Each structure stands twice: as structure tokens, then as C-alpha cells.
Amino acid sequence: MTASDPAFHALPDLIAEHARQRPEHPALRCGDETLSYAELDALMDRIAAALQRDGVQPGQCIAVCASPSVRYAALFMGALRAGVAVAPLAPSATAEALASMLRDAGARLLFVDTDAALRLPAPEPALPRIALDGAAAGRAFGDWLAPAGTRPQPVAITPETPFNIIYSSGTTGTPKGIVQSHGMRWAHIRRGATYDYGPHGTTLLATPLYSNTTLVVFVPTLAYGGCAVLMPKFDALHYLQLAEQYHVTHTMLVPVQYQRIMALPQFGQFDLSAFRNKFCTSAPFRADLKADVLARWPGGLTEFYGMTEGGGTCILDAHRHPDKLHTVGQPAVGSDIRLIDEAGHELPAGEAGEVVGHSAGMMTGYHGQPEKTREAEWFDATGKRFIRTGDVGRFDADGFLTLIDRRKDMIISGGFNIYPSDLEALLRQHPAVHDVAVVGVPSAQWGETPVAYVVANAGAGATAAELKDWANQRVGKTQRLADLRLVAELPRSAIGKVLKRELREAYGAAR
Structure with a gap:
């Protein structure tokens, strides 16, 4: 081949x-x-x-x-x-x-x-x-x-x-x-030619084999004759030791793994000069974290935006577009990405809407669930099939896609749309905040209202009430937090996605 x-x-x-x-x-x-x-x-x-x-x-x-x-x-x-x-x-x-x-x-x-x-x-x-x-x-x-x-x-x-x-x-x-x-995986293999996979390459995988995140790089590694190094369990320090030992050239990590690796005091002690390409997907990848990886970790950094269901991919080669780190990149070759409104109508350039995509890499459907499959599909006027992502985004003038939030996570409070990502970005500016997630919870007065869960930095002295007041002084009346809770950690899936459903359920159970 x-x-x-x-x-x-x-x-x-x-x-x-x-x-x-x-x-x-x-x-x-x-x-x-x-x-x-x-x-x-x-x-x-x-x-x-x-x-x-x-x-x-x-x-x-x-x-x-x-x-x-x-x-x-x-x-x-x-x-x-x-x-x-x-x-x-x-x-x-x-x-x-x-x-x-x-x-x-x-x-x-x-x-x-x-x-x-x-x-x-x-x-x-x-x-x-x-x-x-x-x-x-x-x-x-x-x-x-x-x-x-x-x-x-x-x-x-x-x-x-x-x-x-x-x-x-x-x-x-x-x-x-x-x-x-196999056709969908073949599309991933062909795309791999762009990223210098080959017999010379060694890919370090620190995410599980049941995740599509892992398979996106595991499959082309073997297809091009490289070596795949598997980690049964992720540990940031051990990851760096393996990367140096095997002169690793490629890797796939989720944002929280990048965050933990970059935070290690020993990071600069490891020889990572063999790296050619590093990849990221599956969860929001903050612009400041991308910038830190670019500054201190050799090799390219590429973010893939898409779904396990397929349908379309946006790619950000961050090392080539350092001014676009707040985006998830441009549609990949062969990907048709569009935006639609709540009624399923296609939106013109500049407007925000749900992201839908079409490409050669699309799921056949949800196994044994034709109704769920139909819910995930959108067809344009010609009958072309797209997969709905559930994400809300907007294209800029250069064709780069900025994600605003998950459609299902959007909070409708008193008739106003509140995007949790806006509140999360604000709270991360506070020096006491290490990590944060904002969810909508039921409200008798407003229908829904935002609640923040915050992981504080070690040694931070700020109280939950102080953080809540700090945030509410900086947002409009409709965006104000109803509550803020300090937690030791946020619940995450194995590939780093915050399980907001668990936070909503925990808040309801604790009231």
C-alpha cells in the first residue's frame, strides 16, 4: 500500500x-x-x-x-x-x-x-x-x-x-x-498518510482499546507497519518514561491527560525529540493548554473534532495555525460540515447552529436501534445523509469552526439561552480554580438555572460563596449562578469527558 x-x-x-x-x-x-x-x-x-x-x-x-x-x-x-x-x-x-x-x-x-x-x-x-x-x-x-x-x-x-x-x-x-x-476504518488509514505513519513509527496509546479515540491512531499505526505501545492504565510520569524509552513518534491523548503531563515538574527532564505528531480528541481542548503543548513538546499537535458515529471531521493542525487555537479547525478533506437551526434548516455563514457532517467515515447506524439512528441523521435538500453532532458552533471568516457548547447542555433559564462553556471559561480565570463544570438544574422560578462544580487549586483559600459572588459580579443577570459547590474531582469517562449527567443527578439527590 x-x-x-x-x-x-x-x-x-x-x-x-x-x-x-x-x-x-x-x-x-x-x-x-x-x-x-x-x-x-x-x-x-x-x-x-x-x-x-x-x-x-x-x-x-x-x-x-x-x-x-x-x-x-x-x-x-x-x-x-x-x-x-x-x-x-x-x-x-x-x-x-x-x-x-x-x-x-x-x-x-x-x-x-x-x-x-x-x-x-x-x-x-x-x-x-x-x-x-x-x-x-x-x-x-x-x-x-x-x-x-x-x-x-x-x-x-x-x-x-x-x-x-x-x-x-x-x-x-x-x-x-x-x-x-471496514470502509470507515479505511478512511482513517488513508488519512494517516498525512501524518507520517510508517515502519519507522512508534505510537504510544494511553487510552483504552474500547474507545474510538484509541482506534483512530491504533489502526493506521498497524496499517503502515509501525509499533503500537499499549498502556493498561494511564500514569503521567510513566507515560513520559515510555515515550523516552521507545523514542515515541506518535500519540493520542485526551485533554485531561495533556493537562496532567504538562503539569509534572519533571516534564522538561525527558527527551521527547522523536515525536512527529501528537493528536487529541474526545473533549474540549483549551486554547491555553494547546499553546503550552506547542511551546514545550516537540513535534506537531493536531486536534480532531468529530464523533464516534462519524459523519465529518474538523482538523486543527495547531502548529500551523497558532492564531486559531480557540477553534477545532477546518473541515477535513472529504468532510462536508454544515450548521442547522432547531427546525433543521441550514444556516448561512456567520450564524451559530448545530453541527452536522457527512464524509466517507460514517457509522452504518446504531445497532438494533433504527429509531435512534434516524434521530441522529439529517438530510439536505438533495437527500444527502449527515450525522448530527449535538454541538453548537459557528464558522469564522476563514472557515475555522468554533464550538460554543453541547446543545443538550445549553441551559434555558427564564427564556434565555445560557451556554455553560461561557461560565466555565470565566471561572477558570480565577486563580483558585483548577477545573470546573457548569450544569443546568431544575428551577421552579426559571425552568432551569446554572450550578457550578469547582475543583480548587491546592492551597487555595477561596470559599464556594466567594467564588460564586466573584463570578456573578462578572456576568449578566440571566447568567448568574444559583449555586457553586467545591468538589475533590469531576466525574469523567475513561476518555476524559466530564459526566455532566452525574453532576445533575448528584445535585438533585443532595437537595
């Missing part, structure tokens, strides 16, 4: 080609374990053959609930070789949510590790379990595998073949299964 090759290639075939050309080149590292491309390719064959032996058909699904590991990554790739889709599930989910996701996915087999098994629902006889770490959580992975040297029956993989079912983080309620195809 070359960067200009437009022909579709399935990821398992690309891995096989690397195994023929560079068999000893490392493909996966995690802790003390390393798999070369030859070893990965052979293990994928054994996994695919075992799935075929167990009657798992192309287009069907297996589920994985475990921490990142070499075996987890190999299982994912081996299933793809058999034409089987993978549903990677978050071990941090509740037993009830995991049971719901397993039923929704229609998984034929469940692969777990010991830690994840403790959170899983009671075993279902119809769903065999295989333990990736060889513990008592299920049949040992080594015993389940087909014998060494076994080759699977060839399977034709097309762009329409399901690649995975990613379950939404659940920040707005019950997770939905997002079906992504």
Missing part, C-alpha cells in the same frame, strides 16, 4: 504484508510483552481459525471486556481476519450496563480478564467466556486457541463488512452500539 493508493485494503491483509516484508519488526508492546509482525500474523491466524471452529460466522460479533494488552490487540485483529466484528466493552461499566451491551451486540463469545470478570453480570450459559490472562474467569486463552500453524479459511472482507461495534460512553444515558465498517 502506498499513500496515494485509492484501492481498499482490509487491515488484516496489510498486517500480513508487513509480516512478509518485515517479520521481526515489533508490532505490539505492552509491559514486558512484545509481538513481532510475524508473531502477530501467526496469532491472528490461530484466533481466526478458532472462531471459525466455534461456528462464529462472518458478520457476527464477539465481545471483549478487558484492560489493554498484547493478547487483546491480537484478538481484535484476528477476529477481523475471520470477518467477525468486535464489540470492545468498558470494564468500568456497571454489571447492568454490560449485560445490556452484551445482549444488544448479540455476541457469540466473550473474552475477559480477571479484573473485568469481577464486574461482569452472572455467567450466561449461552455465552462462553475465554480468559485472556489465563485465570479462572473462563476458559484459558491458550487452550482456546487453534493449534500453532493452523490457517483459517479465507474470508472476503469488503468496505461494508462490520469492523466493530463501539458503545457510546453513556454520558447521556444508556450506551448505544455504533456500528463502524
Whole structure:
């Protein structure tokens, strides 16, 4: 495969080609374990053959609930070789949510590790379990595998073949299964040519394999013959140690991880000169944090704005546009990004509206939920399909998109629209504020009213009342905070999104 090759290639075939050309080149590292491309390719064959032996058909699904590991990554790739889709599930989910996701996915087999098994629902006889770490959580992975040297029956993989079912983080309620195809992943692979992936590259991944955030860079790393280094659990100092040890060239981090890394006093002691490109997505990335990364961390910095559901991407190459750090960039090549109003009418340039997008990288739909799929779609006058993001934004004169807030997070108080991001930006200006989230809570007088949750800087002496008064003196009457609460930390998903639903529920429960 070359960067200009437009022909579709399935990821398992690309891995096989690397195994023929560079068999000893490392493909996966995690802790003390390393798999070369030859070893990965052979293990994928054994996994695919075992799935075929167990009657798992192309287009069907297996589920994985475990921490990142070499075996987890190999299982994912081996299933793809058999034409089987993978549903990677978050071990941090509740037993009830995991049971719901397993039923929704229609998984034929469940692969777990010991830690994840403790959170899983009671075993279902119809769903065999295989333990990736060889513990008592299920049949040992080594015993389940087909014998060494076994080759699977060839399977034709097309762009329409399901690649995975990613379950939404659940920040707005019950997770939905997002079906992504090989064609969607191929769009990510082709885009990777822009970012210097290749056999020379090493990508450090500190986010979980069940997250689309991780797969956006994991997939092109293997497609171009690089090495993926997996961290089972993120630790800022250990991250820097690995980055220096393996001369890391690429990485994907969410904003809160960048924040923790940049805050380390030891940051400047590490040799990070091998970095070529750093990526960020999944949550708001503050302009001042982007500027700090640009100033102190070698290599480019690229922010991707989009959804797991796909539909369209905006890209900000921050190192090329240091004057646009307050934006999420311009629509990527092949992405059609538009803005619509509450009635679904397209808006002219300069007006703020909900962001919708179309591209080659779009989900097939929500698994088994056609009604939810239709709710997520918008069609223009020609019938062209777009995916709704739920974000409110505005394009500037140069075509860069500035996000204003999440549509669902917008607070309507006394008939006035209040954007939590405006209040959060204001509170961050106070020297005592380390982190903040603003949510809307029910109000008998106004319908909704804003409440702030603040994480104070260590040693800060400001009280909640003082911070509330400080903020309310600087905003209009309709934006004033009804309450401000100091908390030790904000609830976040595994990829750094603040779980505002939990804050709203906690406020209601505490009243």
C-alpha cells in the first residue's frame, strides 16, 4: 500500500504484508510483552481459525471486556481476519450496563480478564467466556486457541463488512452500539498518510482499546507497519518514561491527560525529540493548554473534532495555525460540515447552529436501534445523509469552526439561552480554580438555572460563596449562578469527558 493508493485494503491483509516484508519488526508492546509482525500474523491466524471452529460466522460479533494488552490487540485483529466484528466493552461499566451491551451486540463469545470478570453480570450459559490472562474467569486463552500453524479459511472482507461495534460512553444515558465498517476504518488509514505513519513509527496509546479515540491512531499505526505501545492504565510520569524509552513518534491523548503531563515538574527532564505528531480528541481542548503543548513538546499537535458515529471531521493542525487555537479547525478533506437551526434548516455563514457532517467515515447506524439512528441523521435538500453532532458552533471568516457548547447542555433559564462553556471559561480565570463544570438544574422560578462544580487549586483559600459572588459580579443577570459547590474531582469517562449527567443527578439527590 502506498499513500496515494485509492484501492481498499482490509487491515488484516496489510498486517500480513508487513509480516512478509518485515517479520521481526515489533508490532505490539505492552509491559514486558512484545509481538513481532510475524508473531502477530501467526496469532491472528490461530484466533481466526478458532472462531471459525466455534461456528462464529462472518458478520457476527464477539465481545471483549478487558484492560489493554498484547493478547487483546491480537484478538481484535484476528477476529477481523475471520470477518467477525468486535464489540470492545468498558470494564468500568456497571454489571447492568454490560449485560445490556452484551445482549444488544448479540455476541457469540466473550473474552475477559480477571479484573473485568469481577464486574461482569452472572455467567450466561449461552455465552462462553475465554480468559485472556489465563485465570479462572473462563476458559484459558491458550487452550482456546487453534493449534500453532493452523490457517483459517479465507474470508472476503469488503468496505461494508462490520469492523466493530463501539458503545457510546453513556454520558447521556444508556450506551448505544455504533456500528463502524471496514470502509470507515479505511478512511482513517488513508488519512494517516498525512501524518507520517510508517515502519519507522512508534505510537504510544494511553487510552483504552474500547474507545474510538484509541482506534483512530491504533489502526493506521498497524496499517503502515509501525509499533503500537499499549498502556493498561494511564500514569503521567510513566507515560513520559515510555515515550523516552521507545523514542515515541506518535500519540493520542485526551485533554485531561495533556493537562496532567504538562503539569509534572519533571516534564522538561525527558527527551521527547522523536515525536512527529501528537493528536487529541474526545473533549474540549483549551486554547491555553494547546499553546503550552506547542511551546514545550516537540513535534506537531493536531486536534480532531468529530464523533464516534462519524459523519465529518474538523482538523486543527495547531502548529500551523497558532492564531486559531480557540477553534477545532477546518473541515477535513472529504468532510462536508454544515450548521442547522432547531427546525433543521441550514444556516448561512456567520450564524451559530448545530453541527452536522457527512464524509466517507460514517457509522452504518446504531445497532438494533433504527429509531435512534434516524434521530441522529439529517438530510439536505438533495437527500444527502449527515450525522448530527449535538454541538453548537459557528464558522469564522476563514472557515475555522468554533464550538460554543453541547446543545443538550445549553441551559434555558427564564427564556434565555445560557451556554455553560461561557461560565466555565470565566471561572477558570480565577486563580483558585483548577477545573470546573457548569450544569443546568431544575428551577421552579426559571425552568432551569446554572450550578457550578469547582475543583480548587491546592492551597487555595477561596470559599464556594466567594467564588460564586466573584463570578456573578462578572456576568449578566440571566447568567448568574444559583449555586457553586467545591468538589475533590469531576466525574469523567475513561476518555476524559466530564459526566455532566452525574453532576445533575448528584445535585438533585443532595437537595
